[in-house]
Amino acid sequence: MRDDGPGDERGRADERGPGDEHGRGDERDGTHEAPAASQRVADAMRAVPRADFLPPAQRGNATQDQALPLWQGSTCSQPSTVAAMLRLLDVPRGARVLDVGAGSGWTTALLAWLVGPQGEVLGLELEPQIAQWGAQNLERFVAQHRAEVGRARLERAEPGTVGRPRAGGWDRALVSAAARTVPDALVGMLADPGRLVLPVRSTMHLVVRADGQVSVSTHGSYAFVPLR
Numbered sequence: 001m002r003d004d005g006p007g008d009e010r011g012r013a014d015e016r017g018p019g020d021e022h023g024r025g026d027e028r029d030g031t032h033e034a035p036a037a038s039q040r041v042a043d044a045m046r047a048v049p050r051a052d053f054l055p056p057a058q059r060g061n062a063t064q065d066q067a068l069p070l071w072q073g074s075t076c077s078q079p080s081t082v083a084a085m086l087r088l089l090d091v092p093r094g095a096r097v098l099d100v101g102a103g104s105g106w107t108t109a110l111l112a113w114l115v116g117p118q119g120e121v122l123g124l125e126l127e128p129q130i131a132q133w134g135a136q137n138l139e140r141f142v143a144q145h146r147a148e149v150g151r152a153r154l155e156r157a158e159p160g161t162v163g164r165p166r167a168g169g170w171d172r173a174l175v176s177a178a179a180r181t182v183p184d185a186l187v188g189m190l191a192d193p194g195r196l197v198l199p200v201r202s203t204m205h206l207v208v209r210a211d212g213q214v215s216v217s218t219h220g221s222y223a224f225v226p227l228r
Contacts, residue, residue, distance in 0.1 A: 041086045044113045047148070050079065053106035053137045072127050073225060076104050077176055081222060088206050088219060089172050089197045091115060094150075098189065099123040100163055100198075101176035101227065102154050105134035109141045111174065112152035119150030124157040124164060126228055131156040162227070163189050170194060177227035182207060187214060199224045 051062035054076055058068045067075040091097060093116040099108045102123030111121045123138065125131035135154040142152055158164075162183045163173065169191030175198035182200055187207055190196055196207040204219040 037087050037090045040091075040114060041083050044086070044110050045079065045083055047113050047145075048106065048109045048141065050076070050106055052141060053104040053109065053134075070104060070130060072130065074103055074127060074130055075225065076106060077224075082107060082110070082176075084220070085174060085176075085197050085204070086110065086114070088204070089174055089195055091172050094118040095120075095171040096166065096168075096191070097121045098163055098166070098170040098173040099154075099176075100157070100174065100186070101125065102134055103130060103176065105136075105138035105141070105154050107174060107176060108134070108138050108152055108154050109149075111172075112138075112142065112149040113145070115150040117147065117150055121150055121152040122164065122166075123152070123154035125154060126157045126159065128156055162186055165189050173197075175199070175227065176224065178202070178224040179227045182216065198227075 049062070051059045054062055054068060055070060058076070061068055065078055065080050067078045069075055091111060091114040095115045096119065097111045097115060099111055099121060102108045102125045105123060108121055108123030112119070115121060123134065125134055131154065138152055138154045142149055163186045166189065170189055171191050171194050173186055173190060173194070173196040175186070175196070178199040178201060180201065182198070182205060186196055187209065190209045192212065193208070193210040198205055199222050202221050202223055204222055206217050206219060208215045
């Protein structure tokens with residue numbers, strides 16, 4: 001089993017940091033970040049080394065707060081951007097989480113840490129080569145932390161589809177690529193209550209489903225590779 005992926009140093013890191021560096025929600029809509037959520041995300045970021053999910057040529061750059069190239073135009077997202085998205089997602093322990101655009105498996109591993117041993121995470125990646133490598137990275141991490149993390153796997157996404165339905169819905173869904181609009185199909189996959197965080201064009205969106213109603217709020221400017 002390979003663990004080092006064919007990193008292409010010429011790859012372009014298209015996901016850049018936030019226009020609003022803090023990525024904070026609007027406190028008037030009740031979506032501001034809770035201190036407990038921020039601390040849990042910070043703990044997860046320390047527990048899941050980014051370097052373990054990068055090609056060898058990029059591991060020395062793991063601590064830099066910038067997107068790093070994988071290959072085929074894909075990137076490993078900027079840590080501050082990932083942290084901002086996870087704070088918005090507010091993942092509870094035991095949650096069932098969908099990770100779209102899982103890439104190297106780093107965000108899937110972070111989510112697995114956040115959900116804890118009773119949770120479940122499914123990462124989906126469209127590019128077959130990256131999906132295989134990311135799955136290997138994730139498998140290695142889960143094997144080393146079985147007592148701390150939930151059931152987590154990374155699989156290839158079906159071309160032409162976004163997400164994957166689950167009986168009972170997903171408690172949380174994270175998308176690490178920019179959609180043109182909020183995908184109705186993904187909203188329909190959410191449990192009630194449930195939360196979806198994704199960039200739409202250049203703006204981060206939080207979609208909350210609760211009591212049969214769906215609300216949407218925006219949270220700063222970012223740039224991501226397009227969702228395909």
